[in-house]
Amino acid sequence: MTTSTPPTETSDIPALCRALADQAQSASQSLCTVPGRVRDGALRKIADQLLASADALKQANALDLAAGKDNGLSGAMLDRLKLDDKRIGSMADAVRQVADQPDPVGRVLEGRVLPNGIQLQKVRVPIGVVLIIFESRPNVTSDAAALCLKSGNAVILRGGKEAVHSNRAIATCVQAGLKEAGIDEHTVQLVPTIDRAAVGELLHMQGLIDVCIPRGGESLIRTVVEQSHIPVIKHYTGNCHVYVDAKCDDRMAVDICVNAKTQRTGVCNAAETVLIHKDAADRGLLKKIGQALVEKGTEIRGCDRTCKELPDAKPATEDDWHEEYLDMIVAVRVVDSLDQAVGHINRYGSKHTDAIVTSRLDAADAFVKRVDTANAFVNCSTRFSDGGVYGLGAEIGISTDKLHARGPMGADDLTTYKWVAYGSGQTR
Amino acid sequence: MTTSTPPTETSDIPALCRALADQAQSASQSLCTVPGRVRDGALRKIADQLLASADALKQANALDLAAGKDNGLSGAMLDRLKLDDKRIGSMADAVRQVADQPDPVGRVLEGRVLPNGIQLQKVRVPIGVVLIIFESRPNVTSDAAALCLKSGNAVILRGGKEAVHSNRAIATCVQAGLKEAGIDEHTVQLVPTIDRAAVGELLHMQGLIDVCIPRGGESLIRTVVEQSHIPVIKHYTGNCHVYVDAKCDDRMAVDICVNAKTQRTGVCNAAETVLIHKDAADRGLLKKIGQALVEKGTEIRGCDRTCKELPDAKPATEDDWHEEYLDMIVAVRVVDSLDQAVGHINRYGSKHTDAIVTSRLDAADAFVKRVDTANAFVNCSTRFSDGGVYGLGAEIGISTDKLHARGPMGADDLTTYKWVAYGSGQTR
Numbered sequence: 094m095t096t097s098t099p100p101t102e103t104s105d106i107p108a109l110c111r112a113l114a115d116q117a118q119s120a121s122q123s124l125c126t127v128p129g130r131v132r133d134g135a136l137r138k139i140a141d142q143l144l145a146s147a148d149a150l151k152q153a154n155a156l157d158l159a160a161g162k163d164n165g166l167s168g169a170m171l172d173r174l175k176l177d178d179k180r181i182g183s184m185a186d187a188v189r190q191v192a193d194q195p196d197p198v199g200r201v202l203e204g205r206v207l208p209n210g211i212q213l214q215k216v217r218v219p220i221g222v223v224l225i226i227f228e229s230r231p232n233v234t235s236d237a238a239a240l241c242l243k244s245g246n247a248v249i250l251r252g253g254k255e256a257v258h259s260n261r262a263i264a265t266c267v268q269a270g271l272k273e274a275g276i277d278e279h280t281v282q283l284v285p286t287i288d289r290a291a292v293g294e295l296l297h298m299q300g301l302i303d304v305c306i307p308r309g310g311e312s313l314i315r316t317v318v319e320q321s322h323i324p325v326i327k328h329y330t331g332n333c334h335v336y337v338d339a340k341c342d343d344r345m346a347v348d349i350c351v352n353a354k355t356q357r358t359g360v361c362n363a364a365e366t367v368l369i370h371k372d373a374a375d376r377g378l379l380k381k382i383g384q385a386l387v388e389k390g391t392e393i394r395g396c397d398r399t400c401k402e403l404p405d406a407k408p409a410t411e412d413d414w415h416e417e418y419l420d421m422i423v424a425v426r427v428v429d430s431l432d433q434a435v436g437h438i439n440r441y442g443s444k445h446t447d448a449i450v451t452s453r454l455d456a457a458d459a460f461v462k463r464v465d466t467a468n469a470f471v472n473c474s475t476r477f478s479d480g481g482v483y484g485l486g487a488e489i490g491i492s493t494d495k496l497h498a499r500g501p502m503g504a505d506d507l508t509t510y511k512w513v514a515y516g517s518g519q520t521r
Numbered sequence: 522m523t524t525s526t527p528p529t530e531t532s533d534i535p536a537l538c539r540a541l542a543d544q545a546q547s548a549s550q551s552l553c554t555v556p557g558r559v560r561d562g563a564l565r566k567i568a569d570q571l572l573a574s575a576d577a578l579k580q581a582n583a584l585d586l587a588a589g590k591d592n593g594l595s596g597a598m599l600d601r602l603k604l605d606d607k608r609i610g611s612m613a614d615a616v617r618q619v620a621d622q623p624d625p626v627g628r629v630l631e632g633r634v635l636p637n638g639i640q641l642q643k644v645r646v647p648i649g650v651v652l653i654i655f656e657s658r659p660n661v662t663s664d665a666a667a668l669c670l671k672s673g674n675a676v677i678l679r680g681g682k683e684a685v686h687s688n689r690a691i692a693t694c695v696q697a698g699l700k701e702a703g704i705d706e707h708t709v710q711l712v713p714t715i716d717r718a719a720v721g722e723l724l725h726m727q728g729l730i731d732v733c734i735p736r737g738g739e740s741l742i743r744t745v746v747e748q749s750h751i752p753v754i755k756h757y758t759g760n761c762h763v764y765v766d767a768k769c770d771d772r773m774a775v776d777i778c779v780n781a782k783t784q785r786t787g788v789c790n791a792a793e794t795v796l797i798h799k800d801a802a803d804r805g806l807l808k809k810i811g812q813a814l815v816e817k818g819t820e821i822r823g824c825d826r827t828c829k830e831l832p833d834a835k836p837a838t839e840d841d842w843h844e845e846y847l848d849m850i851v852a853v854r855v856v857d858s859l860d861q862a863v864g865h866i867n868r869y870g871s872k873h874t875d876a877i878v879t880s881r882l883d884a885a886d887a888f889v890k891r892v893d894t895a896n897a898f899v900n901c902s903t904r905f906s907d908g909g910v911y912g913l914g915a916e917i918g919i920s921t922d923k924l925h926a927r928g929p930m931g932a933d934d935l936t937t938y939k940w941v942a943y944g945s946g947q948t949r
Contacts (some may be wrong), residue, residue, distance in 0.1 A: 207910065207912070465550075472947075511928070512896060
């Protein structure tokens with residue numbers, strides 16, 4: 094197969110978006126009765142298509158890379174954009190892994206026979222039509238399509254303009270897979286224009302689109318939330334914390350702080366602030382952790398005591414406690430108690446991922462219960478909050494919302510439920 | 522105990538609301554570690570307080586009833602407002618039933634050991650601070666307080682002005698029960714002013730209030746949604762359908778249509794439209810159902826065929842298919858197929874409760890899968906979609922949203938979850 098020719102840009106954006114939403118709604122309604130094995134079969138065919146189309150994908154990607162260079166994208170951005178055989182292989186693997194997961198649709202969450210004989214069940218069903226708005230990395234196209242198809246939803250994908258050719262080529266593979274499996278191709282639609290007006294139009298299609306999931310920087314998400322008339326599942330910043338408790342394994346504390354901060358800085362589950370109990374600081378752990386971070390090339394913004402003990406540290410301002418650096422910078426603060434640590438995290442954190450390093454069982458329990466966060470970790474790095482690590486297959490994002498879905502979101506989180514009752518003529 | 526004197530009205534609404542939200546947030550944080558048996562103990566003490574304060578409650582209620590009469594409230598409204606010994610007993614019973622339910626907090630929804638040895642669990646936790654905005658019926662005060670306390674949430678209650686004295690007297694009982702159990706009294710707070718500006722203020726307290734649940738008419742809910750910066754769980758209209766399939770027990774079809782429409786008309790799970798398959802109409806069922814409804818005093822707005830067969834019917838307009846009458850009026854339409862019935866419901870329905878009467882297993886299955894509704898019923902009246910009937914204890918509302926919670930909402934639906942991971946020093 095060959096890459097499809099990019100569809101003609103249209104000037105009638107409202108009509109285009111209305112057609113996309115109508116087609117998605119109709120595809121969603123027919124998908125309700127498509128069995129899991131057919132959806133999984135389509136996923137495997139999509140994986141095959143991706144591998145078989147590696148050359149076409151790389152050619153399309155080359156156009157994006159060339160345009161990216163012309164437009165002065167950074168090396169890191171170009172790297173995120175790039176598709177090679179290894180990455181195409183990973184995309185196909187991710188789709189296959191999603192196919193291998195249990196089917197969320199139709200799962201009975203609870204059920205009972207009511208006293209009047211009615212058989213009541215709470216059953217997982219697809220949400221309906223999902224809108225995904227994302228930036229740069231083209232693998233989101235196949236990941237999101239796979240998770241939506243797995244969970245029985247139709248999806249409208251709106252990718253970033255820098256990956257437009259790559260996304261179109263991937264969508265072509267997805268649609269070929271759907272067609273082979275006999276599933277309505279409108280189940281997965283890529284918005285065929287890069288005109289920004291399309292986003293605004295789609296976000297007003299309540300009644301046709303059930304939920305929007307934006308993936309990207311905070312400003313993208315804020316813009317979507319402001320414009321949307323559709324419920325949005327948000328993935329804001331990851332201002333993650335490591336709290337080093339009074340009693341802990343010192344070696345473990347150093348390792349976890351260094352790993353959480355420096356192993357990969359540009360990701361949402363990297364730590365941004367280290368909080369250290371004063372007793373731990375008193376026995377030299379502040380110095381040890383600080384030095385280990387500085388040796389890795391990390392800049393430290395510290396509280397008064399931190400600045401006193403670590404000559405390289407700069408004084409932290411109020412802004413530093415709020416900041417998601419996504420860089421080799423860390424805020425460090427000595428706290429008087431677990432209470433103060435919890436208070437700090439609940440005040441400044443972004444409810445993403447927060448860890449305690451402790452050897453005290455009661456401290457671990459109190460931290461886990463009291464920190465208002467999607468991912469509460471004991472004695473391990475914040476870097477583990479990830480749908481893949483959690484065994485969810487691919488992830489559609491990491492929700493910092495508290496309603497519907499929280500933390501890494503997989504196919505289950507793209508479902509809702511309905512109450513189904515079978516009676517034999519009961520009236521009230 | 523005696524009814525508390527109504528708090529002084531304040532002119533500094535923003536400061537008042539900020540204090541309510543801060544106190545609720547702080548109560549919510551201490552409630553995280555209060556065991557279920559203590560929360561259940563408080564619920565039982567609240568039930569005792571309600572019974573012991575019956576006289577005070579009736580006195581307070583008499584003030585509301587007198588004001589209601591002066592303000593020309595209808596007989597039905599006055600009846601909804603009225604508290605007598607029987608209703609006070611029911612309120613106490615509802616609170617005790619909530620206490621008897623299993624504790625949703627801390628329930629492990631799933632869990633596994635990851636390949637690296639980390640023990641991962643997905644655990645139910647309270648949402649945090651809930652804002653309930655409701656109209657007229659004072660029992661909502663104790664029901665909502667009970668469900669929020671059960672699920673470990675702090676709650677801010679804002680009742681209608683017509684029930685202000687009754688709500689204050691009930692809240693006094695709730696706070697006495699909390700105090701006896703040693704729980705922060707700010708766990709349940711009634712907004713002490715009837716100034717509407719307070720609602721607007723509270724709806725802007727994102728970060729302090731986690732979710733808003735409005736209970737009342739559609740216009741109240743739309744106003745809340747428009748103003749709110751906090752996620753809102755919505756309970757819009759109940760435009761419920763009964764679809765009478767080609768093959769069914771005719772007697773059952775008549776009984777279910779009559780019960781769903783007429784047993785109680787002013788409630789959201791009453792039927793508003795009856796759809797009848799043409800084959801059923803051909804064998805005389807349209808006439809039978811129509812006559813039975815007319816005999817009960819129901820006005821019929823029908824399609825062409827309905828008007829031809831039922832001389833009492835008026836022609837239905839497009840508006841009739843959309844209408845939630847909440848009255849002795851029903852829209853009736855003959856359809857050619859189950860497909861057309863599903864299409865009608867998905868187009869005009871409000872995703873609340875929709876029933877099929879059929880003897881065909883494949884029709885039941887297709888209807889249940891394809892109708893996009895919170896409650897899909899087979900061979901029973903729509904009137905059964907109710908938290909009490911479903912065994913959820915009291916209900917906080919019936920969600921017509923598809924995200925987070927759908928249909929009757931109990932204590933479970935007032936929780937979110939967090940991912941908790943216990944490691945032994947794992948880094949990535």
